[in-house]
Amino acid sequence: MTYPVPNSLSPSRVESFTSCPMAFRFASIEKLSEPPSPHATKGSLVHRVLELLFTHAPADRVGDVVMLSFQQAGAEYDSDPEFTELGLDDAQRQAFHDDAWALVQSYLHMEDPTQVRDIGLELRLEAQVGELTLRGIIDRLDLGPDGELIVTDYKTGRAPGLRYEQSKLGGVHFYSFLCESVLGQRPAAIRLMYLRTGETITAIPSSQSVKFITTRTTAVWKAVERACISGNFQPRPGKLCPSCAFQPWCPAFGGDPTKAAAEAPIAFGRLAVA
Numbered sequence: 173m174t175y176p177v178p179n180s181l182s183p184s185r186v187e188s189f190t191s192c193p194m195a196f197r198f199a200s201i202e203k204l205s206e207p208p209s210p211h212a213t214k215g216s217l218v219h220r221v222l223e224l225l226f227t228h229a230p231a232d233r234v235g236d237v238v239m240l241s242f243q244q245a246g247a248e249y250d251s252d253p254e255f256t257e258l259g260l261d262d263a264q265r266q267a268f269h270d271d272a273w274a275l276v277q278s279y280l281h282m283e284d285p286t287q288v289r290d291i292g293l294e295l296r297l298e299a300q301v302g303e304l305t306l307r308g309i310i311d312r313l314d315l316g317p318d319g320e321l322i323v324t325d326y327k328t329g330r331a332p333g334l335r336y337e338q339s340k341l342g343g344v345h346f347y348s349f350l351c352e353s354v355l356g357q358r359p360a361a362i363r364l365m366y367l368r369t370g371e372t373i374t375a376i377p378s379s380q381s382v383k384f385i386t387t388r389t390t391a392v393w394k395a396v397e398r399a400c401i402s403g404n405f406q407p408r409p410g411k412l413c414p415s416c417a418f419q420p421w422c423p424a425f426g427g428d429p430t431k432a433a434a435e436a437p438i439a440f441g442r443l444a445v446a
């Protein structure tokens with residue numbers, strides 16, 4: 173069976189295909205919508221809190237304004253399917269919000285938002301590489317002391333160990349490439365703020381790192397294209413499997429992938445995304 177070849181890629185899709193082509197097929201080619209996870213929803217909520225905080229003038233990003241941003245984001249998520257479909261009971265809901273608040277507090281220990289010169293929030297950027305469109309969302313774009321561009325990306329998971337640091341930074345340089353393509357200026361630095369552990373990893377983009385992204389992304393896209401044409405998306409069992417919603421249809425676990433399109437939307441209570 174052949175599949176239509178996608179004409180756009182994002183950092184998360186590149187990561188998804190390289191981690192497990194079979195999971196990529198389910199999520200990005202067949203567009204089967206996975207049920208929400210507490211971890212991902214909490215991450216989205218914390219991103220929204222910080223986005224709301226930064227809509228205020230720098231001097232106001234303190235005290236009650238932080239709490240109001242948290243409450244507003246919480247109220248928005250109260251009716252969002254990403255939150256309601258988690259089916260949390262009262263105690264779980266309280267723990268969810270307590271942990272989200274702890275992540276916001278951790279952010280405030282890492283950086284003083286009154287001193288940040290932000291010029292963009294949740295920026296959606298896209299650029300062409302040949303026939304391929306690369307897309308990404310930058311959490312925050314700042315001006316440094318000398319007017320240089322600095323990309324800030326919030327992470328609500330744990331910081332990667334040294335072994336994995338470089339592979340995680342590959343996604344970071346993707347944003348550098350987008351910035352340079354769209355804004356005409358390579359960022360001077362890209363900061364990954366790991367709110368869970370209070371660590372910040374800073375990457376300094378170079379012409380080589382940007383070139384590496386176009387080369388790597390083009391190579392991944394070619395591999396995606398081959399898989400779509402041949403229909404051969406191999407499962408790659410690994411650390412993602414325990415939390416993979418597609419495991420019932422994964423051949424590595426005795427499942428039949430051809431049944432996923434019919435069965436997953438019923439099992440997840442979600443229609444495939446358009």
Ligand code: SF4
Pocket residue numbers: 192194195407408409410412413416417418419422423424425
């Ligand atoms: S269960 Fe593991 S191998 Fe199978 S699709 Fe999911 S991540 Fe890939």
